[in-house]
Amino acid sequence: MSAASDSPRTLLLGIGNLLWADEGFGVRVVEHIARHYRFGPEVRLLDGGTQGIYLVDQVRWAELLVIFDAVDYGLAPGTLELVEGEAVPRFLGARKMSLHQTGFQEVLALAALLGDLPERMLLVGVQPAELEDFGGSLTPGVRAMIEPAVAAARDWLAPHGVAWTALAQPSEPGALADLPHGALELERYERERPSAEQACRSGDARVLERLRED
Amino acid sequence: MTVKTANGFSLDDSGRRVVVDPVTRIEGHMRCEVNLDDDNVIRNAVSTGTMWRGLEVILRGRDPRDAWAFTERICGVCTGTHALTSVRAVEDALGIAIPENANSIRNIMQLTLQVHDHLVHFYHLHALDWVDVVSALDADPRETSRLAQSISAWPLSSPGYFRDVQNRVKRFVESGQLGPFMNGYWGNPAYKLPPEANLLALTHYLEALDFQKEIVKIHTVYGGKNPHPNWLVGGVPCAINVDGTGAVGAVNMERLNLISSIIDRTIEFIDQVYVPDLIAIAGFYKDWTYGGGLSSQAVLSYGDIPEHANDDSAENQLLPRGAIINGRLDEIHDVDLRDPDEIQEFVDHAWFSYPDESRGLHPWDGITEPDFTLGPNTKGTRTRIEQIDERAKYSWIKAPRWRGHAMEVGPLARWTIGYAQGIAEFKEPIDKVLTDLGLPFEALFSTLGRTAARGLEASWAAHKLRHFQDKLMAAIAAGDTTTANVERWEPSTWPKRAKGVGTSEAPRGALGHWVVIGSGKIENYQAVVPTTWNGSPRDPAGNIGAFEAALLNTPVARADEPLEILRTLHSFDPCLACSTHVMGPGGEELTRVKVR
Numbered sequence: 021m022s023a024a025s026d027s028p029r030t031l032l033l034g035i036g037n038l039l040w041a042d043e044g045f046g047v048r049v050v051e052h053i054a055r056h057y058r059f060g061p062e063v064r065l066l067d068g069g070t071q072g073i074y075l076v077d078q079v080r081w082a083e084l085l086v087i088f089d090a091v092d093y094g095l096a097p098g099t100l101e102l103v104e105g106e107a108v109p110r111f112l113g114a115r116k117m118s119l120h121q122t123g124f125q126e127v128l129a130l131a132a133l134l135g136d137l138p139e140r141m142l143l144v145g146v147q148p149a150e151l152e153d154f155g156g157s158l159t160p161g162v163r164a165m166i167e168p169a170v171a172a173a174r175d176w177l178a179p180h181g182v183a184w185t186a187l188a189q190p191s192e193p194g195a196l197a198d199l200p201h202g203a204l205e206l207e208r209y210e211r212e213r214p215s216a217e218q219a220c221r222s223g224d225a226r227v228l229e230r231l232r233e234d
Numbered sequence: 235m236t237v238k239t240a241n242g243f244s245l246d247d248s249g250r251r252v253v254v255d256p257v258t259r260i261e262g263h264m265r266c267e268v269n270l271d272d273d274n275v276i277r278n279a280v281s282t283g284t285m286w287r288g289l290e291v292i293l294r295g296r297d298p299r300d301a302w303a304f305t306e307r308i309c310g311v312c313t314g315t316h317a318l319t320s321v322r323a324v325e326d327a328l329g330i331a332i333p334e335n336a337n338s339i340r341n342i343m344q345l346t347l348q349v350h351d352h353l354v355h356f357y358h359l360h361a362l363d364w365v366d367v368v369s370a371l372d373a374d375p376r377e378t379s380r381l382a383q384s385i386s387a388w389p390l391s392s393p394g395y396f397r398d399v400q401n402r403v404k405r406f407v408e409s410g411q412l413g414p415f416m417n418g419y420w421g422n423p424a425y426k427l428p429p430e431a432n433l434l435a436l437t438h439y440l441e442a443l444d445f446q447k448e449i450v451k452i453h454t455v456y457g458g459k460n461p462h463p464n465w466l467v468g469g470v471p472c473a474i475n476v477d478g479t480g481a482v483g484a485v486n487m488e489r490l491n492l493i494s495s496i497i498d499r500t501i502e503f504i505d506q507v508y509v510p511d512l513i514a515i516a517g518f519y520k521d522w523t524y525g526g527g528l529s530s531q532a533v534l535s536y537g538d539i540p541e542h543a544n545d546d547s548a549e550n551q552l553l554p555r556g557a558i559i560n561g562r563l564d565e566i567h568d569v570d571l572r573d574p575d576e577i578q579e580f581v582d583h584a585w586f587s588y589p590d591e592s593r594g595l596h597p598w599d600g601i602t603e604p605d606f607t608l609g610p611n612t613k614g615t616r617t618r619i620e621q622i623d624e625r626a627k628y629s630w631i632k633a634p635r636w637r638g639h640a641m642e643v644g645p646l647a648r649w650t651i652g653y654a655q656g657i658a659e660f661k662e663p664i665d666k667v668l669t670d671l672g673l674p675f676e677a678l679f680s681t682l683g684r685t686a687a688r689g690l691e692a693s694w695a696a697h698k699l700r701h702f703q704d705k706l707m708a709a710i711a712a713g714d715t716t717t718a719n720v721e722r723w724e725p726s727t728w729p730k731r732a733k734g735v736g737t738s739e740a741p742r743g744a745l746g747h748w749v750v751i752g753s754g755k756i757e758n759y760q761a762v763v764p765t766t767w768n769g770s771p772r773d774p775a776g777n778i779g780a781f782e783a784a785l786l787n788t789p790v791a792r793a794d795e796p797l798e799i800l801r802t803l804h805s806f807d808p809c810l811a812c813s814t815h816v817m818g819p820g821g822e823e824l825t826r827v828k829v830r
Contacts, residue, residue: 069461204303
């Protein structure tokens with residue numbers, strides 16, 4: 021394991037809530053990576069969900085941090101956009117999209133306050149199309165960005181010597197300890213969803229109408 | 235015009251209206267409106283959950299053994315508590331008994347959450363309501379050192395240590411990244427700590443941030459991973475093999491020893507840092523006696539931390555179960571979560587519809603039909619409400635009631651019930667704090683009392699961690715390593731139709747999940763969460779909820795800086811993520827405060 025000691029500590033972090041349609045993008049990217057690749061001990065994959073303060077320590081550990089998230093860039097839905105370095109916090113929490121108790125912007129600020137901000141950061145964000153579909157999954161345009169998001173992270177990490185070992189066969193859903201429980205795995209989550217008649221999927225008219233106004 | 239509510243509070247909505255939206259440093263989104271009289275005293279309070287919750291409906295038709303995984307995702311804070319409550323509900327429905335070791339491990343998971351949540355709440359969400367960060371930058375570190383050494387034996391207390399922290403925070407603030415200290419009402423006259431106490435609290439803010447990562451390692455070991463630890467209907471999903479080696483698989487002796495060491499350090503941190511800080515800070519706010527609300531009148535706890543597995547009696551719960559109404563501390567009522575006449579939810583003031591809204595529904599018969607309508611006295615538009623009309627529907631939170639009473643839940647409710655029952659481990663710490671501060675018993679029923687009960691409970695929970703870890707180790711030493719009962723894992727062994735209820739005491743209060751299972755699938759699922767109780771809107775009888783009651787009669791120093799409002803709301807540790815559900819990218823980071 022000591023052979024890896026010259027590689028930087030790298031955290032691949034997906035954040036967001038997979039119960040709210042495109043809000044689940046970050047977690048789904050990490051799920052995809054976990055099923056298709058293996059890494060050395062210097063790389064951590066983390067399904068951060070909507071955790072706040074817990075993630076501070078994970079961020080402090082990392083020298084290189086890649087964050088996957090649904091980000092409101094004000095661009096066309098499904099647009100993948102990369103943001104690097106000091107600009108990253110501005111795009112996380114300027115409009116708070118998740119219920120992160122501590123916006124991720126604040127997680128980064130707390131890491132900085134403790135003197136441990138990662139040396140390099142990359143935000144791989146997708147512009148969501150749909151957040152109001154409660155219990156829903158990724159919309160097709162956002163789902164199509166999972167593989168480009170992975171490719172973008174690989175390209176960015178390549179100069180730093182982070183080795184990705186592709187698996188010949190993707191691992192079975194639910195077989196990986198660090199991932200969402202099997203019932204939440206993308207395909208099963210979609211297959212077992214109650215119908216719209218069974219389960220109300222829309223919500224607050226104020227927000228829905230505000231989005232139409234915008 | 236003044237009106238008297240059914241639960242004895244006077245409301246007057248004639249004064250200036252102040253709107254706080256969103257309320258910050260909480261989980262989820264909420265809005266609060268108050269009316270101030272000519273002396274800036276709150277005479278009417280309106281609490282609105284501004285998100286719609288849909289947890290119940292997305293579970294319909296799914297496998298009940300998976301429900302915990304969904305409930306765990308609803309919120310970033312009490313993940314494990316929802317999962318625990320969910321597996322308990324399903325086990326109750328299917329008549330599944332769990333092994334004694336599973337009970338011990340579940341208690342350890344739940345107590346870990348209590349300690350972690352209380353610690354993070356105190357330092358990272360609530361302390362800034364009492365501690366002025368800017369003032370801390372002017373403190374004399376020698377004075378802080380003297381203060382620290384006078385209240386605790388905690389070793390990190392030299393003048394040089396506090397000077398280093400002060401310089402670090404100064405550099406951080408000067409670099410323009412205010413981060414967590416953004417949006418504070420620094421310099422507000424409601425802050426009463428001298429600079430040296432502000433620096434002490436700020437220093438421990440940073441230490442607690444560093445230390446909390448240790449506590450959650452317990453979840454990683456027994457839950458297999460963190461965040462989002464694993465749970466299991468029938469027990470816990472961690473096998474125990476004391477002879478095992480290596481980092482993968484069963485819990486071995488090395489990991490059991492790691493947990494033991496974390497528990498020791500947690501007890502030290504809570505008892506030498508958190509509790510002394512709490513008492514020191516409270517000492518400067520003894521005159522701030524506001525915020526009691528319902529706490530002296532009506533409190534509820536379902537009880538939790540069962541000493542033995544599969545025994546639901548009140549006597550078996552280390553956190554007490556019971557209800558107090560009408561301020562009668564000499565009479566603790568039993569609580570039965572299955573009785574259709576006890577817990578009922580009303581929606582005549584909430585954005586849901588029932589066929590008959592004059593009546594409440596027991597959760598097993600619960601209906602979750604959204605109905606967003608506004609009253610005739612609303613100001614603004616449907617999408618941009620300037621002032622809510624609380625005579626009509628005004629919140630995405632339903633109004634739960636116990637035998638018709640609005641109830642407060644949470645640490646203060648639990649500790650009041652324990653105190654009223656005369657249980658020494660609750661009564662003695664409360665009496666000691668009151669004596670040390672020179673305060674009468676009634677002072678307990680206040681914002682500060684709520685905050686103090688949480689701190690005492692963090693200490694209680696840390697010591698109970700030791701108890702259950704020792705109990706688990708003793709069982710393992712005696713050869714019992716069973717952690718799960720899978721006899722009724724297969725749906726073929728289940729009854730065709732079954733109903734169950736699971737409860738727990740989440741850090742912020744009583745949590746219940748009610749499930750109806752039919753032909754192996756979830757037919758109905760209803761969760762009544764702590765903030766539904768505390769943040770509830772009014773009901774058909776006109777009772778106001780705990781948040782609204784607690785805000786009444788509080789003087790506000792500056793109408794456009796709602797520090798006192800935040801202080802009292804934060805003392806409940808509100809968590810609206812699971813009581814309501816966000817539907818979009820609203821909620822700017824900056825709180826809008828409008829004075830009309």
